[in-house]
Amino acid sequence: MNNAAGTATQKRREGSSPLLKRLRGLTTVLLSIIATLVGLLFITFLIGRVMPIDPVLAIVGERASKEVYDAAYLSLGLDKPLIVQFGVFLQQVFTGDFGISRLTARPVSDDIIRVFPATLELASVATVFGVLFGVPMGVIAAVHQGKWQDQLIRLFGLFGYSMPIFWLGLMGLLIFYGILGWVGGPGRLDVFYDDLVPVITGMILVDSLIAGEIDIFWNAVSHIILPASLLGYYSLAYISRMTRSFMLEQLTQEYIITARVKGLSEHAVIWRHALGNVMIPLITVIALSYANLLEGSVLTEVIFAWPGLGQYLTTALLSADMNAVMGGTVVVGLIFIGLNLFSDFLYKVVDPRAR
Amino acid sequence: MKIQNWLKGLVLATAISVPAWSAPPSFAATPDDILVVANRIDDIISLDPQEMFEFAGTDYANNVYDSLVSFDPKDLSKGYEPSLAESWTISEDGKTFTFTIREGVKFHSGNDLTAHDAEFSLRRAVGLNKTPSFILTQFGFTPDNMESTIKATDDRTLVVVTDKKYAPSFVLNCFTSAISYIVDSKEVKSHEKDGDWGNEWLRTNSAGSGAYSLVSWKPNESYTLNANPDYWRAKPAMKRVIVRHIQESATQRLLLEKGDVDVARNLSPEDIAGISGNSDLAVDEDLRGRIMYISMNQKDPILSKPQVIEALKYLVDYKGMEGAFLKGQWKVHQAFLPLTYMGELKDQPFSFDVEKAKGLLSEAGYPDGFDVEIIVRDAQERVEIAQSLQNTFAQAGINVSLIQGTGKQILGKYRARDFQIYLGAWGPDYPDPHTNADTFASNPDNADEAQHLGKLAWRNAWAIPELTAMTEAAVQETDNAKRAQMYVDIQKEHQKVSPFAEMFQKNEQTGRRANVSGFVTGSAVTAVYYWTVTK
Known part of the structure; x- marks a missing residue:
């Protein structure tokens, strides 16, 4: 009896364990997401409250009388204890309400929906640029380690990494927009195209295609290409250096020697076998680089008059517009968490051992 | 070999894509009836004239709204003069101002502008009690007494009673400022919520009778105005005005030099010096x-x-x-x-x-x-x-x-x-x-x-x-x-x-295209006027 019962329990355990395991895994992931978010919010909230900036002055202005100032102070709930303020804030966040931005007089969620697609569009094009050029350059540098190709790529990457983006952006504008006229100027579109495309995704490249407005699409391309190339140049430098170092490690492995001994072509050895094994750490590198760009690049956005998340967050921070800062922080936090999960998922796609 | 082939492909792809980037059409200059201004407008917090107190906001409101008394943009040194009030009288004790409202002026909505709108707007300024409200409440108006101190006696007559005698020039000068702009009371009242005087709505919308009406406002990005062809002073030559937020002086200069904007308002001394030799451009000082x-x-x-x-x-x-x-x-x-x-x-x-x-x-x-x-x-x-x-x-x-x-x-x-x-x-x-x-x-x-x-x-x-x-x-x-x-x-x-x-x-040094004239920045007394601009 005992034996039979034991076998049944074992069977039940065996039968349900993958499901249980998955559920447990999912719960752990969810809990860690919530804990990370709450922690992130708490730290941002605390920094916002101890910052030597007066959020009330940001609203009422320098000339406000004491009565006007006090009324705004109370309406912000600043008279309540910190922990109560944080509780109220958390409650709002988890119901999707970040409150009204003090600077734009609109719901923060509306603001983020408006500015984030601009950043997403720019960061995505930049990342495509960075990956398309960065990965092959890294591979070439590794294959030709120490030779002129390697040095040239190193120099090219170093230049991108060490030049201030402010200067590079202005020079880029001056040459490609001011002198050569190859690209559009600052802004996402020529002003005459503003508001002509119905907003669906908020990304003009996508929305103009959906609306069948090819002129506007090309105009948007001409505006995005320069800032995206510049940002892409930065991620290119990083991605190519990391690819090179991952590749160098792989190229000394025994399986590479085996592949060569088997008579595989050099192309197959490098691009299929070595690069294939580099993909896992490379995905993390690319995801991190993408996440950094998605936070918004303030200087690029300022120079190119690109109304994205970086500019929005910085203006909000400097003006103590805490609702906007918190809203932005949640979005940035979610991006990092999302991209981490996505790269975990990609590991499993690329590498069966991780499944 | 293979890598070299790949490199060749890359170069070829780049070569093909460069003309593609430069393919889109681009305007050499802005159209004759559109004015494009590069300016820092990130200080605009609200579009409500009875709340705003920032430079860029006042520039906006000065073109969308009118006040009882205002300045002549063509000669600001003349001081205040009749505007929506075509005349006024002052009682012997110096405390009662009786304004006669101009006839035939309409709001952008099509509603007639009457003394009741003026009454509503001034009371609204007092009732809202926002930062600039003191400009009016310093004359003794309070939420408790405003029904008797600010009163429309008929469609064309507004009577305002101050708490004591003030220099008339002081009172009338204050009536030129943004807090005294007249809003469309019917329109604003229809958007009132919980006794907020329509403030939440008007912070992002417009209800004026000025030379321009608001088409869109994207905070920290741009606002666009359309001309009011029935404007009582003159028909604006610029049918559309687009003001874009451009933070950087160098970027503003590039846009101005390329002709993508007509006016650049925040050029640094270096950039002003840089454009001084360019015959296509001019610099105004104010x-x-x-x-x-x-x-x-x-x-x-x-x-x-x-x-x-x-x-x-x-x-x-x-x-x-x-x-x-x-x-x-x-x-x-x-x-x-x-x-x-x-x-x-x-x-x-x-x-x-x-x-x-x-x-x-x-x-x-x-x-x-x-x-x-x-x-x-x-x-x-x-x-x-x-x-x-x-x-x-x-x-x-x-x-x-x-x-x-x-x-x-x-x-x-x-x-x-x-x-x-x-x-x-x-x-x-x-x-x-x-x-x-x-x-x-x-x-x-x-x-x-x-x-x-x-x-x-x-x-x-x-x-x-x-x-x-x-x-x-x-x-x-x-x-x-x-x-x-x-x-x-x-x-x-x-x-x-x-x-x-x-x-x-x-x-203030303002860079403009040489073909743009009549751009008045408002000197020390007021804000920008767009309706005076011609090309």
Whole structure:
């Protein structure tokens, strides 16, 4: 009896364990997401409250009388204890309400929906640029380690990494927009195209295609290409250096020697076998680089008059517009968490051992 | 070999894609009936005229709304003149103003503009009690008495009763400011929520009768206006005005040079110099209302000594700064009223004189100087001025530490009277001399508890019963010539004894395409006009 019962329990355990395991895994992931978010919010909230900036002055202005100032102070709930303020804030966040931005007089969620697609569009094009050029350059540098190709790529990457983006952006504008006229100027579109495309995704490249407005699409391309190339140049430098170092490690492995001994072509050895094994750490590198760009690049956005998340967050921070800062922080936090999960998922796609 | 092939492919792809990037059509210049302006507009917090108090916001409102009394953009020096009120009378006791409203004016919605709209708008300003409300409530209007003090007696007559007699020029000048702009009461009332006077709606929408109506506003990005073809003054030549937020001066310059914008409003001295030789472009100059000054906290035992105050005024290199890094953006000016205001004072009694300053410091008992802190916002030109002061003060042995911070940080210290020397700028709130006299030369109660935060004299803990009385008398003087002289006298006394060293007045340099004319930036008294622009 005992034996039979034991076998049944074992069977039940065996039968349900993958499901249980998955559920447990999912719960752990969810809990860690919530804990990370709450922690992130708490730290941002605390920094916002101890910052030597007066959020009330940001609203009422320098000339406000004491009565006007006090009324705004109370309406912000600043008279309540910190922990109560944080509780109220958390409650709002988890119901999707970040409150009204003090600077734009609109719901923060509306603001983020408006500015984030601009950043997403720019960061995505930049990342495509960075990956398309960065990965092959890294591979070439590794294959030709120490030779002129390697040095040239190193120099090219170093230049991108060490030049201030402010200067590079202005020079880029001056040459490609001011002198050569190859690209559009600052802004996402020529002003005459503003508001002509119905907003669906908020990304003009996508929305103009959906609306069948090819002129506007090309105009948007001409505006995005320069800032995206510049940002892409930065991620290119990083991605190519990391690819090179991952590749160098792989190229000394025994399986590479085996592949060569088997008579595989050099192309197959490098691009299929070595690069294939580099993909896992490379995905993390690319995801991190993408996440950094998605936070918004303030200087690029300022120079190119690109109304994205970086500019929005910085203006909000400097003006103590805490609702906007918190809203932005949640979005940035979610991006990092999302991209981490996505790269975990990609590991499993690329590498069966991780499944 | 394979990699080389791949490289070839890459080069080819790049070569093919470059013309593709440059393929899109681009306008060589803006169309003849569209005005595109590059400006910093990130200070716009609200589009509600009874709430806004920032420069870019007022520029917007000046074109979308009208007031009872306003200026002639073609000759701002004439002072106030009839606008939506075609005439007015003032009672013998000087307290009752009866305005006759212009006939036939319509709002953008098509509604007729009547005295009831004016009544609603002025009451709204009082009832909302936002920051600029004091411009009207200083005449004694309160939410409790406004139904009797601000009253439309019929469609064309508005009667306003002040709590006491004021100089008529003072009252009428205040009626030119944004807080007094007339909104479409039917439209705004229809969007009222929980007794908010339609504020939530009007913060992002418009309900005016001005030369332009709002098409769209994207915060920190742009706003677009469409011409009102039925505008009662004139039909605007520019059918559309687009104002884009461009933060960087260099970017504004590039856009202007390429002809993608018609006007660039925030060019740095370097960029102004850079475009000066370009025959396609022109630069306009206009003296604005902002005054750059330093002030000394009178709670400080050293800085409250009259000789120290005077010495510091001789340790400012006014001309040196103007000629060096300020390069035409600020002009030397040593009185608290901006030039072009009633009662302006052009005297410049102070110049950079280290020996004189040293003598005064010795008299005060500080022959070897002292240590002092200057608080300043981290804006480039202010920091440069502060560094110049640090250098010139050192020549008399005064060792300056610069405390930099964001605008809000520095302002917080200033308002809390927690500083030694403050370096900053002040712009008038409305186009009447009382605005600056009331803040620089009036302090009815110097106690900490009095919290006269709007008064700079209080922020600097400067007790001045005599000057306060003089300022109070000037605001009640009905004779304009006498009144102007009173402000000259107040400023002369202020120059002599105050802990304020006024240094410069803002000179705005605007870059524009040479084919654009009639772009009026509003001088010290008002804001930008777009309806006067032609190409």
